[in-house]
Amino acid sequence: MLQKFGFTQYESQVFEVLTASDEPLDATTIVKYSRVPKSKVYEVLNRLIEKGLLKSSYTNRKKLYTALPLDTTIRKLTAEFEENVEELKNKKYTLTPNDDRVWTIKNATAISSVTSDLLQQAQSSIYLSGWSDDLSPLLPTLEHKQQEGVTVEVLSVGEMETKLTAPHVLVPDENHEALERHQLIIIDEREILLAGVEQEEWQGIHTLSSPLVKFFTEFFFHDVALTEITRKYEDILKEDEQLQSILMKLRY
Template sequence: MLQQFGFTQYESQVYQSLITVDQPLDATGIVKSSTVPRSKVYEVLHRLIEKGMILETTVEKKRLYTALPIEATIKKLKTEFESNLEVLRNTQIKKTPSDDRVWTLKDNQSIQSMLNELIQLAQHSIYISGWADDLTTYLPLLESKYQAGIDVSIHVVGKLSTSIPAVSTLIPDSNAILERSRILIVDKQEILFAGIEDSKWQAIRTQSNPLVKFFTEFFYHDVALTEITQKYKDTIMEDGDIRNVLLKLRY
């Protein structure tokens, strides 16, 4: 119950044993209902008392315990979480020189959060490529950056409605097999590239100048290829050699 909030398994078991009964319990009752070993129960109770998660009283020389009510617990945990977030937000980040190491990152939510942060940090330019249903998440921020004078260029697979003028739209052939990916290039100094491997999102992030140049050229490759294909699609598809080459490309 409480482990996802940073409590130990025993702490969670003791709290659950107390919150699910309508009367206070002594240590013996808690041991029976929580299955926490007797040798550990007093230590766990002490920690929960210190954390304000349970109340204690003494009746006829017997110590009894009861849990902080659920709604009070929720409010307490929420307040502490928001307070910790504020401390984290206000942490002074050290200025570091350009980092040409290649960092890897897993988990789609973490990748999305990192992408959002990099967009926030952009001061001059943003080049971003991805699928329409994915880019929609970042569209308000991208439009805000564009309104602030940042150069924003988008390459999108699928239709995307936006006030940003520099949008290259690829409407894929129904028979095409496209791999989902994300490319973000910020201020021509840092890139984040994400793709799916074994059904899971994985990403790299780097300020390595050669890789930044490579992915910038890759971005413009996609833009140019999209514009050429859309404009001369009928002519291209009639030429077997050109068509075969195009089918070997990323999309």
């Protein structure tokens, strides 16, 4: 009978046996009358207890079970049904945005404008890498966001003065082969803006594509890890010409 209210067949069988009995029953007796497998009966009994339909007690080292009065169960199921109906009536349904498009942006001013908007919109985290002179105008906003509780992690190419907590700083080496002017912003780990200079003009892409966001988030922390390893073990790395040569080919 309980199957009509969303309960399983086994739950219904156990409940019916206990409701029909004038006395509390142990698990062995419940198995006998309900035909629920012994391997399943304790799991079913526990679920019914959690759902508030059964009571249990220990008597003479034996655990006994009894169903709540049927009228009580009916009132309980009725109240839960009415609550669910009310929740259904008041629930607002929205589609989660799923925009995998990649937008191209040109012009330094446009990129700067989009950057400012993204930083203001950040709710949980900001990951940002770029050259220190490009990042400096953004520091007041970043520091304010950090004060609001937003996680702000910055990787700067070149020294900078900031109140941000523990920024990562890469001091450029004249031997770097792939260190190009760039800017990467990751907002709330769901949206990115990647920009760089091509033919002396800033160009960038903006996207909410999950695979790209995940890729560039991992790319950001790859750069952070390399920066910190290089900083911490700089003297050791300089002694290994082969390793130093490889590091100089990385973009960071």
